Amino acid sequence: MRTAQRGRPLLPAVIGGVVLLLIAVLLVIADNTVRTVVRDAIASELGTALPIERGSDVAVEIGGFSMLAQLAAGRLERIEVTADAVDFGQVSGAAEAVATGVPLDRSQPADSLTIDFYLPEGELVNLADNLSGIPLDTISIDGDEILLETEVRVFGIPIPVSIGIAPGAADGQLTFDPNSLSVSQATVTAEQLRGVLGPVAGAVLQTRSFCIAEFLPEAFTLKSADIRRNELVVRLAADRVILSDEALQQVGACPA
Template sequence: MSDENPTVPLPDPRAQWALSTDAAASGTRTEKPRKRRWPWLVAVLAVVLLAVGAWFAGEYIARGIVERTIREQVTTQLALPADQPIDIDLPGQVLPQLIAGRFDQLTLSSQNVPFGQLTGDVVVHASDVPIRGDDPIGSASASVTLDQSQLQALLATVEDFPAATVALAEPDVDISMDLKLFALTVPVGVGLTPSASAGQLVLTPRTLMLNGAEISAEALVDQFGAIARTVVRDWEVCIAQYLPAGLELSAVTVSGDTIVADFAIDGAIIHDEALQQNGTCPAS
């Protein structure tokens, strides 16, 4: 070898071994790079959020379809005007109830619903309502609210009833009638208590006012004889012809300036066409 190109000596293997040994002896460790797991957590969270969003989107769409279908069915079955506003309250999530095949609770309400020539505000409550099959509704009830003018229109259909004098004074329906005895005409005020009997509205005299003073039915009959029977009498009002046959009047009360009629609903009405048709009144 020449001096111009000196030979570089090879590293001594023992020196490398000694270096490694010294590093190990000094307690120094070479750490492996840690795997970053947070991208996986973000991905899982994104999937969950997408699933939740899809659920709520499906719930929104399903609720819209259900409410539209119910509204169309009610309008058709009850022969209501196409533009009759109907509010629908369906509590809870719709999709699970659709899967189960039954609605837990359902409330329908509408104002100024026409019943032939009459109108009134209607609220219907139903529970355990089947979506498919021929099963009946678990339970259902309805209430119809009439104001004074609407009640007058109803009572105007009753023969000899002084509907024009009707006034609502909780808890009674007040009317005024004239007793005619020869040339004498005596106005009598009557407070009628409403009730339900055999599916009919019954108005029963509770108070009688003569010349501004309260008088008993017996005293009125004693004073005016048989003619007083035109005042001291029950008035039966059939309303079956205005409502589906599947509804039966169960209670009537005067509340403030309205009269509220409660009805029990036959659960088979959702499938039985005969129950969906208006009822009939007994022959007089």
């Protein structure tokens, strides 16, 4: 009997522990449910606000430990969005976006937003007119360059020419700068190419561009363009940007 009496005080502690455990489980379930609802709402809204192709898979992840705590604070710590088909003019590719410090009050700015746009090698043909001033036979990616291959006729003689193009970013435009040259598989300088091709060399050597500002909200800045993993990757960024429908619909303009 004494042993049973000594064990009775443990019962309230056990019950209290179970109650706390149930509360913790319910909070986790509630947090996950709210996170799912918010995530789905963001994915739906992005599908209409940004140039995402119909039927494209859009995935949203919300960072931070507690969704409920973030909602109570009125600000989401980090939102990551991926879409497998986003249009920018005549080209299409996958995109990854990261937004930090996103307020629930959409009249207030988010801390930052970056978007990486991945253009696969097969889409480069849609930029042919922006890559070179001459007709091209093939367009591919070779190392950190876009490789253009064609034939140029000089006095009726076909001469194979390969041009390595370095992508870049300047004044809101993608730039394509001839970086390496070869004629008949022999490496040449710009001056040597002018000597071989004459006036045609100007169209080969000219830095060309493609303006994407008119396809983007004006708050975005084109930060960089380079080759990664056999894709042309374009990075866009905006600081203290308002993510309202009105702000996202105000697109930029290309130079006249």
